[in-house]
Amino acid sequence: MPVEAYTPAQVVTQARGRLERPLLGMVSLGIAAFCLATGSLVHFVCAALAVGVNLAVMRRQKEVYLHRSIVTAAVIVATIQLIAETVLSNAGEATLLSLQRYLVVIQLCKLFQQKGNRDYVHLMTTSVLLVVSVTLECRQAWLLPLLVAYLALGAYSAMAFTIKRGLDAVLARRLVTEPAPPPPQRVAWNAIHRWPRGLLLKRTAAAALVLGAFGATALVLAPRAGGGGGLGAVPHAISGPGETVSLDSPERLKLSNEVLLRVRPGAGSPVPAYLRGRVFDVYERSRWHAGPRETGPEGFTSQPAPGLPAPRGPRSVEVWMAAGLAPRAYAPATTIALGVARGQALGKSGGEWGLPPESIQANAPHVHYCAWFLPEPVGAYDLGRLVRPLRREEIAARLGRMSSPWAYLRQNASDREKQAMAPALTPAQVRAIGTDEPLGPLRAFQGTPGRLSKPQADAVAAVLADPQYSVAATPLVAQLARQWCQDLLRTPAQPGEAWGDPLAVAQRLRERLTERCRYSTDLTDADPARDGVEDFLFAMKRGHCEYFASALTVMCRSLSIRARLATGFAVPLEEARGGDILVRGRHAHAWTEVYTNDGRWVVVDATPGAGDAAEASWWSQWADRWQGWRFDWQEGLWGLDPAAQARLREWIYDRWSDVRAAASEALSAVGDGLVELTARGQVTRAVLWLGVAAAVLAAAVAALIVARALWRRTATARRVHRRLGRPLRDLRFMTRLLALLRRRRLVRRPGETPRDLLRRASAALGWPAPALTGLVDLYYRLRWGPPGDPPGLPAQLAAAERLVDQLARGPRSQ
């Protein structure tokens, strides 16, 4: 019987491939991580060649190695080079790079050395050190899957090596009376019958899970307050809304999949349709410019989309933004306050803010902020009423550096903005804003929100009369606008007054635009010498969002309707993910905001079918997921600062407290119910639920037991079938015979073969020895014989079954 198993056992003890194959994979991954992080192609090619040669030779059950002196000389040279580079170089990063190269060279040398157990340990150690050093400087998202694979391979290699080392130790053990260690095959027969590949794979999976859990915990708890120390890489330039809108350079449009923002609407806030980053008021010669004053006294008002009921009260949106993006606050409306959780945000006028480059280097590549905006079309005099509860309840706790929105305004509002607020404020109040006085004087201003006061309207008119806000619409464009809205226009009573209902006119223009022009990013036939809007409307008749928004805005302004161009992002609602929305580079958008008669800035998006692109391929879907995951990786890697860690701890503690309280409450309810049941015989709701839960649990457990038993039975049958190459039912006669013997109190002893057992049974029970020998022979033939069915197997099996039946009926009479 054991003869077939003898040779594999001997082979197993000497096979190197079982260890070296995963070890080579581990080494390859480590060097690949280094090469990807540093971009070193030479090392990658050398490592690939070395590993390839080793693998090819290993397939032939041989080993390739150089003379030990050559390898030693190479190691010495590499060491000298490392020392020289370390001494000559002062920079820490250069030293780290030298050390990494040294580790790679050492591994390459070891690959061409005659390897013993110590060399395997050296290989694994240097590989792990190389990967650890790579994690010191590289923080790219691709490193994580590579690390997971590396850990799995490393775990498998270490396990295989532990087994090999144990076998080697047993093989080398020599007792005092033995002139030499026992022969390997003898030890092997007593130590291993076959290589436990499946078991090792299971263990590797378990180890990877445990190691991953520990690693994730360490990642969460890692101290991040110490600063990057110059290790943080400035993210590369990323696409998004530009600083300017220019229709004469169409080739600058870039649509990337890179995730730029993660947006989380605040409590009670609807998901915004648009995130406005900048508004433009002045259009001349195909270019849009921001006016000298983007926000007037009514600039605090905005509305996400037409037709929606205007929510009252302040709203908030939480944004994680890639720091490489144009540094401004992206919010559904003009921001009145900005809370920056991380980074050195500097507020500017008009809701803009900036991030100094040095703060980007020393901090995370993401900026996390909370923007507060007022969705209601309110005047400046309402701010005091609305801001007060905001300051008390939320802002003071969350904004950190900002004591109040008024402080923000006081610090960042320009003189012109303060002057623009003058019609609504008394000189003393203006002085109060301009000085360090608190906002006490503003409390007196309690007005009706949603309506412009006369002074405000006058101020707006004055602003619009400013020649800087004029829009240079060509006569052709203005004529086309009047032609499209002819039925909606009326003669204005005075200059600057709108020619009709702004919203109706804007909607009409939008409809006509979408009918006349189509969306396209192919602008090769654009004429740079011509006005961009005119060229778009009369020549190209196709363009992207900036063309549509520009055309609509210019046409509105040609009809004396207050409108402006806004750039930012159209929020992709389909990218919503558990309350968060991922905004990518390709979601950069431009639209028009029209000022209505009731004092609102209403978004009118003239771009047709911008989102009706062809259905995304599976590759682009995966690319999108990868980019989203990359953003989360960066955020998770950097974003868990001490405050976030504290919040996480608090959240875990709260959930735990909730669970504990709920369990305590449920237990007390059940206890009270049981008391009621025993004392008064009344079944309370809690006891009823307890009974139902117990019944469900019992049913689930029973189902689990049955399913497990069935699964085990089939799994055993499958395993036996796979191993024996024949179904388990062929061996049923032996199973029955052994069960019969167990009933006769003849149990198989440890190490006893079936033949020995049946010989013992024959002697003890008086069963016919030749018949039992025939059964054992058949059993041995089926289990360890050559593959395939022996001739006449069904008849033999039937005879064996009959014999077992006879033995079961009257074994002593046989």
Add this chain to the structure above:
Amino acid sequence: MPARVKDRIRLHLTRPGWVYVAVVLLLGFAAGRNGAVLMFGMFGCLIGAVAYSAISAWRMLRKVEVHRELPERDWQYRTIHVGYYLHNRGRGSVLGLEVAEIAPAGVETAAGYGVSIPAGGGFRAGGRLVARRRGRIELPGIELRTRFPFGLVCGVRRVPAAATIVIWPARGSLRRPLLARGAAQTSSAAPSRASGGQDEFFGLREYRRDDNPRWIHWKRSASSGTLVVRELARARPEVLWIVLDAHPGAPGETMLRFAATLADHAFARGYRVGLAMAGRGGVKLLAPGPGRGRRAEVLDALAQYEAGAGGGLGQTLELLRRRRLSEAQVVVISGEASSARGALPRVTGLTLIDADAMGRAFQDDPAAAGEGPCP
């Protein structure tokens, strides 16, 4: 009496494990200092390897049952093969398991190794041990060890499994043929009453199937008309008395090894071997007898011999009746020939082996000869 073994599991870091932990802690310290978040994650993974090693070792050892298959007797300085049947009662597999005896003083062991034991399965591992001392050795238990999965943590479980093995004195070889003639060729006494031997004529009987045709007595067969065969009597075995005079000053261990070697030779040649020796408990007398049982008794007595003032050679010989000695071959093994000669009775077939004669007649076991006194 060896200390009682408690069934418990101990975990400790191996030497590579200590180095590993030190290096990993250094890496963690460096990661914390530099704010390298990802490196800190790697630090967690590497620490997790230690934790996983400990958990895995503890879980594996907890559910393993071990049964030992050990011979009852064996020779000193001979490799004794021990079988271990390992049964895994747990749900998970067991990998890289070492199994060895908890060796008392004077016993050297080589562990058995089982690479894998699947859940619910068993495995037969083989270990070895060598006893450097004779006598009854109590084995208190079995030690299960594993360094799986990463060799960083060693889990040790000591399973109480008391067993006893009697170690006979080391067997050497006889240079001089003290038992020159085998018992089968030296039948000087009356033929025995048992047939089937090669000695004198015993009788005739009918030919049976499988009988050697050369045994057929053709003359009688021709006269009787049926095949009959000759039967020869089985030779009565010779008797060997081994008298041991191991007084405290004598090279006692060598004498014991010589006596054991001589007894073993004699039993192998069919002798009936008796033993007389004086030890701490007085004179021990084992009447001559054949067979494996008597051989075991004689060698057991030699194995458990304890020197002491139990009586001298004269007192030992007095207990032996002269007639018994006269019918047997007597080998007196004594450390001091001068004192022994005076006490020897005048019987034929008596051989006195003193230290010098023992050196000429006996080749000691090389491993035993290099050792000091018995531990």
